[in-house]
Amino acid sequence: MTTFDSTPDSVAGGTAPHVLCAGDRFITAASLAEAARSAFGPGTRAVEYRTSWPDVPFGAVDGVREASGDPAELAALAADSEVVLTHLAPITRAVFEAAPSLKVVGVTRGGPVNVDLAAATEHGVPVVFLPGRNxxxxxxxxxxxxxxxxxxxxxxxxxxxxxxxxxxxxxxxxxxxxxxxxxxxxxxxxxxxxxxxxxxxxxxxxxxxxxxxxxxxxxxxxxxxxxxxxxxxxxxxxxxxxxxxxxxxxxxxxxxxxxxxxxxxxxxxxxxxxxxxxxxxxxxxxxxxxxxxxxxxxxxxxxxxxxxxxxxxxxxxTPHLAGASRQVALESVERVTAEVAGFLHSGVLDHCANPQWQDHGRHRT
The missing domain is CATH 3.40.50.720 (NAD(P)-binding Rossmann-like Domain)
Known part of the structure; x- marks a missing residue:
């Protein structure tokens, strides 16, 4: 897996959010980062994290399922992030505990089983997901x-x-x-x-x-x-x-x-x-x-x-291929970034996997 900061020095540190874009070989980190800059503004600092799924199978990781990636690496990268965008990365309790500025997690899936929803709720972080995405x-x-x-x-x-x-x-x-x-x-x-x-x-x-x-x-x-x-x-x-x-x-x-x-x-x-x-x-x-x-x-x-x-x-x-199409990958990225951008602007979410998030922990709308 590879990590790097994809934001040019000339726009780093602007008023747009810091975004961790955790992708794979289906929904890529680069596509998430591009969509984030388009949705959140040119000053967006997008850090890309890549895993090798589907070439390397996903699995259970630290209390979440169908996940690909290292929670410790993600926790380190999320430390100053306000937004996390992902497909399969394990967004575990350790990630939430390491990210005091985190406002929202966007998951390009119909079922965000790779996110610890209990931890997200306890930390006051809503989790956006995409029902019917494929x-x-x-x-x-x-x-x-x-x-x-x-x-x-x-x-x-x-x-x-x-x-x-x-x-x-x-x-x-x-x-x-x-x-x-x-x-x-x-x-x-x-x-x-x-x-x-x-x-x-x-x-x-x-x-x-x-x-x-x-x-x-x-x-x-x-x-x-x-x-x-x-x-x-x-x-x-x-x-x-x-x-x-x-x-x-x-x-x-x-x-x-x-x-x-x-x-x-x-x-x-x-x-x-x-x-x-x-x-x-x-x-x-x-x-x-x-x-x-x-x-x-x-x-x-x-x-x-x-x-x-x-x-x-x-x-x-067939090896769980029914949901694999280019339209799913492209449209999922567009949908999740649009909904997260709307939340950052208005505090409103259409598809939230943990609606009790506002009753717990820190509120950052």
């Missing part, structure tokens, strides 16, 4: 899987790469449905599920959804039919997981759920690996009850190389 990328990825999975693209590609030209997928019983003829079941009708439904309207699919929190108005807007979960399972040619991970939804896709699904259905999970009992999914595939699956998320991540799901030709596997 919903477009994820939704398009999901629809792409809905096109390719039933049409045997994954298994045919593997076979051709292995030197086998096999036209058996033209046999009637092995051909798959076009989306215009498919019934798609969405388990969860939040931002991503609603966008998937919107895209599927263009294909002419019948779309069902189960979401205990969705209103009839939201379903009408998305163009879906809200149905009980057993109905969705029994009717859908493709079942796609979009539920939030809670104690109630953990392992909700288990043996009972897979058994209730329509014989020959396909299952897709781009939400959270912990939603799925992977042993039960394997059993449903081995029995032939499910025709195939596509998994972008796993429990644990990365999965064990010996996991038998990884070697099955009827499973499409």
């Amino acid at each position: 919903l477009g990328a994820v939704a398009e990825f999901v629809v792409g899987l809905m096109v390719t999975l039933p049409r045997s693209v994954g298994v045919a590609s593997r076979e051709l790469a292995a030197g086998r030209w096999d036209a058996r997928y033209f046999r009637f019983e092995l051909t798959g449905l076009e989306l215009r003829a498919a019934t798609v079941g969405l388990v969860g009708l939040g931002a991503v599920g609603s966008r998937v439904a919107e895209l599927l309207r263009g294909f002419g699919s019948r779309v069902l959804a189960y979401d205990p929190y969705a209103t009839p108005e939201a379903a009408d807007k998305a163009g879906v039919d809200l149905v009980p979960l057993p109905t969705l399972y029994a009717t859908s040619d493709i079942v796609s997981a979009h539920a939030r991970l809670t104690d109630d939804t953990r392992k909700m896709f288990g043996a009972e759920a897979f058994a209730a699904m329509k014989p020959g259905a396909h299952f897709i999970n781009t939400a959270r690996g912990e939603l799925v009992d992977q042993a039960a999914l394997l059993a449903a595939l081995e029995s032939g009850h499910l025709a195939g699956a596509a998994l972008d998320v796993f429990d644990p991540e990365p999965p064990d190389p010996a996991d038998p799901l990884l070697s099955r030709p009827d499973v499409i596997l």
Whole structure:
């Protein structure tokens, strides 16, 4: 990892804030610094901190999750910072304790799990985050899987790469449905599920959804039919997981759920690996009850190389890529700096992960 002060001497020490820009190889420190200078003024002192994610995996660090970087290095760099902008850097208690001037942390993620929110609140520092920041990328990825999975693209590609030209997928019983003829079941009708439904309207699919929190108005807007979960399972040619991970939804896709699904259905999970009992999914595939699956998320991540799901030709596997697009990276930087700039100007936040921050510690609006 590399750190350096990217501000020219001629503007250092101006009235604009000192900003720590902690980036990686997806959302770069340079892009955060450029956006900070544009949003906060030309006198902004932007210190860049770089990590090697995704080339080096993220992990748990000092009480935070899915983080990349050294908290001690970040604490030293944040000592005189008023703003921290980051994607995955571990913004731990040590960072907050080392930064008495810190006013706000901006995180370019839908879930700022790399920030110690309790410590942020205790120190009176709001944490900006970006709900729905990658919903477009994820939704398009999901629809792409809905096109390719039933049409045997994954298994045919593997076979051709292995030197086998096999036209058996033209046999009637092995051909798959076009989306215009498919019934798609969405388990969860939040931002991503609603966008998937919107895209599927263009294909002419019948779309069902189960979401205990969705209103009839939201379903009408998305163009879906809200149905009980057993109905969705029994009717859908493709079942796609979009539920939030809670104690109630953990392992909700288990043996009972897979058994209730329509014989020959396909299952897709781009939400959270912990939603799925992977042993039960394997059993449903081995029995032939499910025709195939596509998994972008796993429990644990990365999965064990010996996991038998990884070697099955009827499973499409990707390493948590659904949210990776250039638009996500560029727009996330623009959104987070704009919201932080608005907060510094007016004290107002649209997306704050710790709304109790004003009740604790120091106030710096």
